[in-house]
Amino acid sequence: MLYHFGKYWLFMKALVEKPEKFDVYRRQVVKEMESIGFGSLGIVAIISMFIGAVITIQTSYNLLSPFVPLYAVAVVARDSIIIEFSPTIICLVLAGKVGSSIASELGTMRVTEQIDALEIMGINASGYLVLPKIIAAVIILPFIVVLSMVLGILGGLIGGVASGVISAVEFAHGLQVRFVPFNVIFALTKTVFFAYIITSVPAFHGFYAKGSALEVGKASTRAVVYSSVALLVADYVLTQIFLA
Amino acid sequence: MIEIKNVNKNFGETSILRDVSFVCEEGKTNLIIGGSGSGKTVLMKCIVGLFEIDNGGIYYHGRSFSELNFTERKEIRKEIGMVFQGGALFDSMTVEENLAFPLTMFTDMNKNDKRDRVNFCLSRVNLENVNKKFPSELSGGMKKRVAIARAIVMNPKYLFCDEPNSGLDPQTSIVIDNLIMEITQEYGITTLINTHDMNSVLEHGDKIFFIYKGQLWWEGDKETVLTASNKELRDLVFASKILREFRK
Numbered sequence: 001m002l003y004h005f006g007k008y009w010l011f012m013k014a015l016v017e018k019p020e021k022f023d024v025y026r027r028q029v030v031k032e033m034e035s036i037g038f039g040s041l042g043i044v045a046i047i048s049m050f051i052g053a054v055i056t057i058q059t060s061y062n063l064l065s066p067f068v069p070l071y072a073v074a075v076v077a078r079d080s081i082i083i084e085f086s087p088t089i090i091c092l093v094l095a096g097k098v099g100s101s102i103a104s105e106l107g108t109m110r111v112t113e114q115i116d117a118l119e120i121m122g123i124n125a126s127g128y129l130v131l132p133k134i135i136a137a138v139i140i141l142p143f144i145v146v147l148s149m150v151l152g153i154l155g156g157l158i159g160g161v162a163s164g165v166i167s168a169v170e171f172a173h174g175l176q177v178r179f180v181p182f183n184v185i186f187a188l189t190k191t192v193f194f195a196y197i198i199t200s201v202p203a204f205h206g207f208y209a210k211g212s213a214l215e216v217g218k219a220s221t222r223a224v225v226y227s228s229v230a231l232l233v234a235d236y237v238l239t240q241i242f243l244a
Numbered sequence: 245m246i247e248i249k250n251v252n253k254n255f256g257e258t259s260i261l262r263d264v265s266f267v268c269e270e271g272k273t274n275l276i277i278g279g280s281g282s283g284k285t286v287l288m289k290c291i292v293g294l295f296e297i298d299n300g301g302i303y304y305h306g307r308s309f310s311e312l313n314f315t316e317r318k319e320i321r322k323e324i325g326m327v328f329q330g331g332a333l334f335d336s337m338t339v340e341e342n343l344a345f346p347l348t349m350f351t352d353m354n355k356n357d358k359r360d361r362v363n364f365c366l367s368r369v370n371l372e373n374v375n376k377k378f379p380s381e382l383s384g385g386m387k388k389r390v391a392i393a394r395a396i397v398m399n400p401k402y403l404f405c406d407e408p409n410s411g412l413d414p415q416t417s418i419v420i421d422n423l424i425m426e427i428t429q430e431y432g433i434t435t436l437i438n439t440h441d442m443n444s445v446l447e448h449g450d451k452i453f454f455i456y457k458g459q460l461w462w463e464g465d466k467e468t469v470l471t472a473s474n475k476e477l478r479d480l481v482f483a484s485k486i487l488r489e490f491r492k
Contacts, residue, residue: 020349113330116332117326117328120292124314
């Protein structure tokens with residue numbers, strides 16, 4: 001455990017060595033932003049809309065009381081989506097989608113000697129292959145999470161109105177009650193940490209994959225499991241630091 | 245000149261290379277031969293720095309490569325071209341991008357100069373109209389030729405080839421062998437090839453190093469390999485029935 005942890009930090013240290021050509025790295029970052037960010041828009045939109053609707057309906061079911069105003073449903077749905085659902089659950093989904101893709105890509109490059117070929121050329125393979133992915137994720141994921149927040153709330157509105165649990169006017173009113181802007185900042189701060197985790201941990205597992213295609217598959221599975229667990233631990237720690 | 249001095253390499257408790265020493269002939273074709281599992285590939289990967297040696301030394305023109313760190317090795321690595329067993333072409337890039345990649349990373353050539361250099365290297369390995377193809381669209385022999393073209397694109401002083409004939413039919417093997425020899429002679433490159441292909445050994449071995457159980461067992465050239473008295477070498481060279489008949 002300690003050995004792998006040490007190896008991970010050495011891997012991270014190797015990433016930040018001076019790039020051979022900044023321009024090439026910049027182009028790689030843009031390419032990765034497209035792959036990690038725009039490639040995930042579909043799944044993020046679908047999940048956000050449906051979970052937003054479900055949160056609204058379930059909140060309404062749990063708060064069914066004459067003493068609780070109906071707009072409270074929107075308040076709870078909004079805060080659940082902003083604080084926890086959009087940054088954490090969406091990043092967990094992306095840990096599966098993006099993480100497995102990164103681990104398999106790098107693992108395949110390792111077992112087919114493409115990483116060796118980069119090193120023979122004198123290129124810092126980890127820096128060239130991994131750093132642009134981390135930078136791209138750290139830049140693009142906050143935008144994805146903001147989009148998820150908007151779509152989640154929109155899904156909540158549509159779901160709530162369609163199922164008759166709340167009117168559009170009550171929902172819109174609830175969204176404006178006791179809104180705390182810091183919650184958005186907290187969510188985006190978490191997202192930056194999560195973006196780092198869901199790219200660096202799978203990259204580490206893929207980069208050091210050994211053997212055959214079977215091992216690449218195992219590295220990919222390990223990458224998703226470890227990055228998901230690391231993300232949840234980070235979620236707890238950050239919540240403790242910022243909100244407790 | 246590449247000099248290997250008393251190189252040892254272990255993986256855990258298993259000793260892979262034991263006290264291997266030899267000097268590659270400059271501007272010639274040097275072959276490392278040996279059976280499967282003898283340590284040839286590990287030796288080559290140690291020489292190019294993909295594996296760190298446990299002790300001993302590797303010298304490029306007197307410069308101690310094994311004692312340098314990754315950044316310090318960059319200068320020597322720019323003089324190295326390597327053809328991997330499977331080609332190791334970058335899947336996500338076209339043939340043209342594969343060849344242009346080292347030029348983009350290490351030179352200030354403009355687009356046109358890079359295109360000219362890429363086209364020259366591709367024509368040198370007798371490939372045409374493959375610039376826009378991806379490695380997955382190429383045959384095994386074509387991949388090897390692209391890998392050779394990529395290895396020479398930076399005008400290397402040293403060319404390393406890890407089993408360049410593996411997985412190829414006999415005719416294509418000869419084409420690849422001849423191509424490597426021509427390039428070696430034409431540009432005066434010091435070439436080191438890992439092989440157990442006897443055709444390569446008998447036709448092109450200016451210098452031959454036989455590795456057996458991780459040790460340098462014999463060294464000579466294509467003239468002396470057929471008459472060597474070393475039993476393990478004879479077993480390898482004359483493993484096929486045809487060559488045994490030829491010896492008789």
